[in-house]
Amino acid sequence: GAVVSQHPSRVICKSGTSVKIECRSLDFQATTMFWYRQFPKQSLMLMATSNEGSKATYEQGVEKDKFLINHASLTLSTLTVTSAHPEDSSFYICSARSGGFTDTQYFGPGTRLTVL
Amino acid sequence: GQQVMQIPQYQHVQEGEDFTTYCNSSTTLSNIQWYKQRPGGHPVFLIQLVKSGEVKKQKRLTFQFGEAKKNSSLHITATQTTDVGTYFCAGSGSARQLTFGSGTQLTVLP
Numbered sequence: 300g301a302v303v304s305q306h307p308s309r310v311i312c313k314s315g316t317s318v319k320i321e322c323r324s325l326d327f328q329a330t331t332m333f334w335y336r337q338f339p340k341q342s343l344m345l346m347a348t349s350n351e352g353s354k355a356t357y358e359q360g361v362e363k364d365k366f367l368i369n370h371a372s373l374t375l376s377t378l379t380v381t382s383a384h385p386e387d388s389s390f391y392i393c394s395a396r397s398g399g400f401t402d403t404q405y406f407g408p409g410t411r412l413t414v415l
Numbered sequence: 416g417q418q419v420m421q422i423p424q425y426q427h428v429q430e431g432e433d434f435t436t437y438c439n440s441s442t443t444l445s446n447i448q449w450y451k452q453r454p455g456g457h458p459v460f461l462i463q464l465v466k467s468g469e470v471k472k473q474k475r476l477t478f479q480f481g482e483a484k485k486n487s488s489l490h491i492t493a494t495q496t497t498d499v500g501t502y503f504c505a506g507s508g509s510a511r512q513l514t515f516g517s518g519t520q521l522t523v524l525p
Binding site: 333340341342343344345348392403404405406407408409 | 448450456457458459460463503512513514515516517518520
């Protein structure tokens, strides 16, 4: 149980275009989903927390107008990188938490974004 | 804000040797979690520790949570090549968000 999928797994785009990444909890309802970014050989940095049906909470330094997050249902959250630039190239990973008192997060397989 | 420090950053061991990674939090944690990330992969949940002084074992892996709930360790006995990867601790505080340590990249030499 507790499987989280992410799509696409890899994407290459031109500078200035927008890219949408989907994160789905397949066998549980995720009241909260998290989006992380990981640069090569570095740790995971939390970008934002999204709760189903409400606006995402962004971490300091993360531009909310650039990284649009939508959590429209209990099983789906999307991250859209708008007007992507080469410096946005990174590994984007989502995670989902089922709610209640558990803090365990289940991670998706990640999306490797390369902006040319 | 909450900070989680993890050492060492890198560790090379001969197969069969033991390995330990340590985490320290700047604040008291409600729980601490450990993850393993293989090269090119995503973090995989290993365990969660909640109680002060808790010790949990998974085969050759031993996890400890400090009495003050501010530090933790992961010890691997008799490493194998399958243990290769980066081990992250992640602390959960009052906001129930995870703050990840910097990770320890383990290389096991055959």
